[in-house]
């Protein structure tokens with residue numbers, strides 16, 4: 201069924217169009233929206249686009265990195281200053297999907313997708329959204345927990361602090377099909393440290409719940425400790441505490457729980 | 473519902489069509505322009521048979537809203553046509569038995585072209601990565617990888 205396509209010059213016009221029409225859907229790279237249209241999703245009556253180039257801006261010059269919601273994964277891979285985000289960007293789709301798919305769209309991608317968002321969650325990113333009441337910044341964890349409610353808002357950008365060293369941020373996606381495939385589990389760890397001890401550990405998991413989540417028991421097992429065998433074992437043992445992943449075509453929830461600790465251990469101890 | 477006028481460059485030629493809202497580029501190319509070289513495999517981004525280059529970048533035409541290519545350049549496999557002469561990639565695919573049923577071939581050739589245009593001497597791993605969004609149900613991929621490497625080697629010799 202044909203839909204109406206509306207293109208607006210400014211982000212505020214886009215935000216107004218989205219908040220006033222429940223059947224309107226914002227078009228980022230379109231890799232999920234067009235799929236829905238091709239499948240005949242009748243909940244979409246209007247496609248909203250933005251011609252505003254601020255959405256495709258990257259500011260990676262300082263310690264706080266700002267990435268426009270319309271930035272593609274291919275652009276992130278081309279940006280030397282965003283090297284810490286190359287592993288998550290590279291883990292997504294094949295080259296065409298990376299040329300098309302955006303950071304903003306990834307925030308809304310359902311399981312088994314949303315790999316880049318897992319990395320952003322571990323980095324305590326902030327999501328800047330333009331809703332009916334204007335622009336506001338939301339911590340990514342809060343954004344993800346209330347994601348359904350953000351359907352009528354426009355994400356402008358995401359921002360996060362650059363990790364102190366390459367070793368302080370780690371990412372791994374486990375998939376059956378290589379080099380490209382849907383996630384069985386995606387893990388990201390941010391391990392800020394001072395005086396040889398971890399302080400403010402963040403462990404984020406993808407495909408373990410309907411949205412990316414933090415493994416808070418594993419984070420607690422690491423905080424205040426040095427990253428040694430004992431701390432790593434404690435974190436691996438605690439990683440699924442309070443988490444009940446669902447079954448899907450790629451893996452059962454049981455299997456996901458069984459392998460989560462194995463892969464967290466490998467990630468933390470730097471093993472392949 | 474009103475149709476929208478759309479102009480873009482198609483294989484180096486300016487074209488103008490009218491599209492329904494929400495129509496994807498694959499449909500526009502095949503049904504409105506009559507270029508049958510991009511194939512419909514899944515309509516979900518999963519197979520790569522519909523791959524085209526937009527401003528030189530590999531894209532999936534089934535997941536591209538047709539209106540987003542206004543004023544841009546779209547290249548399909550048809551752009552490799554040069555009378556009876558095969559493009560070096562087409563020749564390498566033929567020599568290396570890289571096409572069996574041939575359904576994936578247009579997408580594979582576009583993915584390979586996107587790679588060689590920016591990296592004329594890729595490693596085997598880079599070729600594997602470049603075609604990782606394209607499914608082939610016949611060849612087992614090895615002949616395709618060999619063909620892309622052979623095309624790259626023949627370019628280096630030329």
Ligand SMILES: Cc1cc2nc3c(=O)[nH]c(=O)nc-3n(C[C@H](O)[C@H](O)[C@H](O)COP(=O)(O)OP(=O)(O)OC[C@H]3O[C@@H](n4cnc5c(N)ncnc54)[C@H](O)[C@@H]3O)c2cc1C
Pocket residue numbers: 225226227228229230231232233234269270291292293294297300301302303304305306307308309312313314315316353354355356381382383516517518
């Ligand atoms: C073959 C294939 C393989 C894939 N592989 C992976 C993978 O390995 N990992 C992965 O994580 N994903 C994968 N994806 C899913 C998808 O491509 C990515 O998640 C991508 O980041 C989605 O972004 P997009 O811009 O294309 O989203 P779109 O399709 O444009 O949008 C998706 C949703 O987000 C909303 N949205 C988009 N941008 C904004 C914004 N700025 N503000 C508000 N709402 C917005 C849209 O309205 C829509 O509801 C794959 C998809 C395909 C087709």
Ligand code: FES
Pocket residue numbers: 511512513514515516517518519520521522523532533534535
């Ligand atoms: S038809 Fe476009 S990816 Fe399959």
Ligand code: FES
Pocket residue numbers: 570571572573574575576577607608609610611
């Ligand atoms: S040759 Fe048949 S699908 Fe590739």
